[in-house]
Amino acid sequence: MKTCLVVDDSKVIRKVARHILETLDFSVREACDGREALDACLESAPDVILLDWNMPVMSGMEFLQALRASDIASRPKVVFCTTENGMSYIRAAIEAGADEYVMKPFDRDTLESKLQIVGLA
Amino acid sequence: MSVRTTAPCRPDASPAPACSANALAVLSTLLEVRTGQQLASYRSWRLDTALKPLLRARGLETLDQLVVQLLDGQDKTIGDRIVDALVNGETSFFRDQPVFDLIAEGLSGVERRRGRTRIWCAGCATGQEPLSLAMMFAERAESSGETPPDIVATDISEASLARARAARYNQFEIQRGLPIRRMMRWFTADEADWVAQPQLLRMIQYRRLNLVAEGPPAGRFDAILCRNVLLYLSPATKAQVFARLASALAPGGLLVLGAGETVIGQTGLFEPSKTLRGLYVRTGA
Ligand SMILES: C[S@@+](CC[C@H](N)C(=O)[O-])C[C@H]1O[C@@H](n2cnc3c(N)ncnc32)[C@H](O)[C@@H]1O
Numbered sequence A: 001m002k003t004c005l006v007v008d009d010s011k012v013i014r015k016v017a018r019h020i021l022e023t024l025d026f027s028v029r030e031a032c033d034g035r036e037a038l039d040a041c042l043e044s045a046p047d048v049i050l051l052d053w054n055m056p057v058m059s060g061m062e063f064l065q066a067l068r069a070s071d072i073a074s075r076p077k078v079v080f081c082t083t084e085n086g087m088s089y090i091r092a093a094i095e096a097g098a099d100e101y102v103m104k105p106f107d108r109d110t111l112e113s114k115l116q117i118v119g120l121a
Numbered sequence B: 001m002s003v004r005t006t007a008p009c010r011p012d013a014s015p016a017p018a019c020s021a022n023a024l025a026v027l028s029t030l031l032e033v034r035t036g037q038q039l040a041s042y043r044s045w046r047l048d049t050a051l052k053p054l055l056r057a058r059g060l061e062t063l064d065q066l067v068v069q070l071l072d073g074q075d076k077t078i079g080d081r082i083v084d085a086l087v088n089g090e091t092s093f094f095r096d097q098p099v100f101d102l103i104a105e106g107l108s109g110v111e112r113r114r115g116r117t118r119i120w121c122a123g124c125a126t127g128q129e130p131l132s133l134a135m136m137f138a139e140r141a142e143s144s145g146e147t148p149p150d151i152v153a154t155d156i157s158e159a160s161l162a163r164a165r166a167a168r169y170n171q172f173e174i175q176r177g178l179p180i181r182r183m184m185r186w187f188t189a190d191e192a193d194w195v196a197q198p199q200l201l202r203m204i205q206y207r208r209l210n211l212v213a214e215g216p217p218a219g220r221f222d223a224i225l226c227r228n229v230l231l232y233l234s235p236a237t238k239a240q241v242f243a244r245l246a247s248a249l250a251p252g253g254l255l256v257l258g259a260g261e262t263v264i265g266q267t268g269l270f271e272p273s274k275t276l277r278g279l280y281v282r283t284g285a
């Protein structure tokens, strides 16, 4: 089964994303900030990470930089998922190593389409 | 012709515009005469839902009132608006993605031998399909020097064509099928929308064309995409449209249908391509 780590400080977003992902046959884990997400990845790396930008403790961007610098051998796909919808944010995310970018609010079609693009749906 | 409000066509009692059997007959005739599509293949709830915005825009309450306006003939645009609302315009960028690579593969040989190729998108809806082709071929032109094709994109719906020409997509539309790097490369943010760059639009010529009533655009095409357009046509009308598509195809040209569609059992004019899986060529070509 494909695995996805949903990283978002909003409980509602995590719940919505989990629901959609489970209907797309993903096994889902959750983390509330970048720090928790990094621990989860070190424990076992998921196929894909759905990543919020603004979070307490460690932001999505800090997490992404730490992840790409880490020695986690499998390279999980990273799909940013954020309300930061400006071109400068998108560019920064891609340059930091994100594979795809979802502009919130998202729906099922958007998420499914982006997961397809990274080769996972 | 008078239209009486009797015999509701909706068996359930949920709040929706009332629709008599007479009105339903008028609407289905209008749709079939204009587009070849058979309303019988729609469910009646779809009719209600599809026409609700038009009713609201015209300050009408029921489908019967709409039909009265249609038949009274004073407003020549109302038939177009009804047809626009009833045809399914669902589309997305790079729909059935692998097909795009096959088209590129099929056309690159032709381009090498003969130069600029021509593609016809028949039933282009709001423009995502021709724009996807334009992006893909513009990128290939940059990397390999291949001359990008001329794209003729047609649809029966004036409303869809207006949107296609504006090439402006909201956040949900832009994220369906379009990889983020392509969005960054080919679209510019404007307020909450994303607008395609002029370079892409220069590759595409949009025009209105009704596939069941008119012949194809002038000239021959190296590829014709007619995807998810013929679904609701009667077998006879479908065969007629296939004949028109066949007449517009250059020797060795490719026909591309939607993922769930086939020519098998529909026409003898096309057969599956032996080299490009899922695409079709003229029989015996
Ligand atoms: C479901 S969309 C498909 C769009 C695109 N080809 C795709 O596959 O994503 C079907 C389109 O066909 C158009 N269409 C339906 N009947 C037509 C006809 N008789 N002539 C031309 N276009 C027609 C509709 O207006 C609509 O935009």
Ligand SMILES: [Mg+2]
Pocket: A008, A009, A010, A052, A053, A054, A055
């Ligand atoms: Mg947040």
